[in-house]
Amino acid sequence: MSKLFDQSLRTATAKHREVVRKYELYRTLVEFFAAFTFILGSAFFFYDSLMMAGTWLFLIGSVLFAVRPTIRLLLELRLMNLPVPDEFRPYGVDKYVPRS
Secondary structure: OOOOOOHHHHHOOHHHHHHHHHHHHHHHHHHHHHHHHHHHHHHHOOOHHHHHHHHHHHHHHHHHHHHHHHHHHHHHHHHHOOOOOHHHOOOOOOOOOOOO
């Protein structure tokens, strides 16, 4: 069985590469929106009437920054469950059977 954060899985097959591209896109979008909410929240703090909204934007941005490692972990779990070609298995390891 493969291990988490095994870099060789990222390019093991075309399906592995496709999954990595998809999850990297998700992570990049989350990073962009997190940064955007922090910048907008910072601007809101210049105005007393928008301070509450700025606080909410900071909270939303913080949640989005917490989503980033979650996406990375989901990617690694997904890669572990994809079938791996024989040349990526170490010698003496039985055939890989994906978990259902």
